[in-house]
Amino acid sequence: MTTGQVKNLCETTRTKLKEAIAKMELFLNHYSLPQLLTENDPAMEEFYRGYLSDMRHLLVFCEVSYEKLGGSLRRPNFNEEYAERTLYDVYHNCVNGFYYPQNECYSEDGRYAYTGQDAIRFRKKPSREARNLTIELSKIFEELREDLTYYETDYMTQRRMQGERV
DSSP states (O other), X not given: OOHHHHHHHHXXXXXXXXXXXXXXXXXXXXXXXXXXXXXXXXHXXXXXXXXXXXXXXXXXXXXXXXXXXXXXXXXXXXXXXXXXXHHHHIIIIIIHHHHSOTTOSEEEOGGGTTTTSOOEEESXXXXXXXXXXXXXXXXXXXXXXXXXXXXXXXXXXXXXXTTOOO
């Protein structure tokens, strides 16, 4: 990738992260565990505890990456190596953080990816607001996954082949 391509990818990635951050913040600032629980169901309480925890973790990863990308883009001399490492981190922390949440409240079912249906499947039936947030985020993170596919494995392979320490 050329320096210009990396810089453009940093800019588009930062824009997408900003959108995801705004959606997560709006949700997390408006909904708490008692608001999401509509009935006294211990299984749903466990589900929402995990869901909220995963969203808070994802928000932090996205905010950190957003700031790193901003710092990279504001530097007088664009540091391609730093930018690429940050894009790698976005893929592994943010994209993977979304698709592989620690509490496994939802997962991606690849069988639906090409049908036009939502590929996200929930372990329990969530509130409409939680479902809508997750589906909206899935669209953003799907774009990021496609944009950053190089950083899934090829980036580190290339670095190792160059004999650089990672």
